[in-house]
Amino acid sequence: xxxxxxxxxxxxxxxxxxxxxxxxxxxxxxxxxxxxxxxxxxxxxxxxxxxxxxxxxxxxxxxxxxxxxxxxxxxxxxxxxxxxxxxxxxxxx
Numbered sequence: 001x002x003x004x005x006x007x008x009x010x011x012x013x014x015x016x017x018x019x020x021x022x023x024x025x026x027x028x029x030x031x032x033x034x035x036x037x038x039x040x041x042x043x044x045x046x047x048x049x050x051x052x053x054x055x056x057x058x059x060x061x062x063x064x065x066x067x068x069x070x071x072x073x074x075x076x077x078x079x080x081x082x083x084x085x086x087x088x089x090x091x092x093x
Contacts, residue, residue: 009035009042009043012031012032012034012035013032013046015028015031016028016029016031016032016046016047016050017050019031020050020053020054025050025051025054025056028050029047029050029051032046032047032050036063041067041072041074044063044064044067045064045074047060047063048060048061048063048064051063
């Protein structure tokens with residue numbers, strides 16, 4: 001968690017991806033939680049991507065649904081792809 005306390009998104013994202021790749025998805029999500037908790041779409045999209053890749057597509061959809069409801073243009077597509085069994089797209093911003 002030290003990486004996220006410094007506010008370094010790029011290190012936190014890399015650490016979360018490494019953890020997820022090693023099968024520690026819940027730990028990966030904990031690393032992203034401070035960013036997701038701010039309501040930042042980019043962080044939520046990354047968390048949803050990891051959830052979806054980890055076989056937790058329903059949680060991914062639940063995570064992005066509020067963003068879609070609030071007009072985040074990328075969130076609607078991510079939710080649909082995840083619900084359909086695809087992967088959530090990475091943010092382009």
